[in-house]
Amino acid sequence: MTGANKTRALVLIADGTEEMEAVITIDVLVRGGIEVTIANTNPSESSAESIKCSRGVRIVPDTHLSALPLPTPADPDSSFYYDVLMVPGGGPGAQTMAASTLVHQWVQAHYAKPGVLLAAVCAGPTVLKAAGVARGAQVTSHPSVRDQLKDYFEYRDDVKGSEIVVKDEKAQLMTSRGPGSTFELALKIVEELKGKEVMESVRAPMMFP
Helix, strand or coil: CCCCCCCEEEEEECCCCCHHHHHHHHHHHHHCCCEEEEEECCCCCCCCCCEECCCCCEECCCEEHHHCCCCCCCCCCHHHCCCEEEECCCHHHHHHHHCCHHHHHHHHHHHHCCCCEEEEECCCHHHHHHHCCCCCCEECCCHHHHHHHCCCCEECCCCCHHHCCEEECCCCEEEECCHHHHHHHHHHHHHHHHCHHHHHHHHHHHCCC
């Protein structure tokens, strides 16, 4: 949300983030013409350090989340907000984010902003729960964290195929299940923010079976 009409995404990562979920999302969004900022949410505030993901792949973030201006409802500058805030899964990474007051503040600010999308995959919805947002919204997740979510959200187990992404319209929230469904989630985000034609132009060259 900037004066230059850019469409922007903020992807949060930490040590233990699921690398496929982070990288697939970033790649698909960039292909869709969305400017992506990758933010380190580890307790250390060094923006230079790489993140060691769940399978040992390292990602160098653009910045630490603490270095970005935190938007507040009283702040008229909407450029501090992103069009989508994305939380990948990976158990250890999600646990780090769920324990972070700063992550809670960013999630809360974006949830409260009309027209802003929240997205989470795998264990990512546990971070939304920890931040206290979207209670009662329809979500799905990796089955391993279902029991942590089912009493807070309206949990959906009945998702597969073309319905693998769950969108709660009222909460402006999209969720999905794991690495294998992240392509569909990322493409749905592109469609939501840039339109069906752009999404299809991204999807076609990927040669899905």
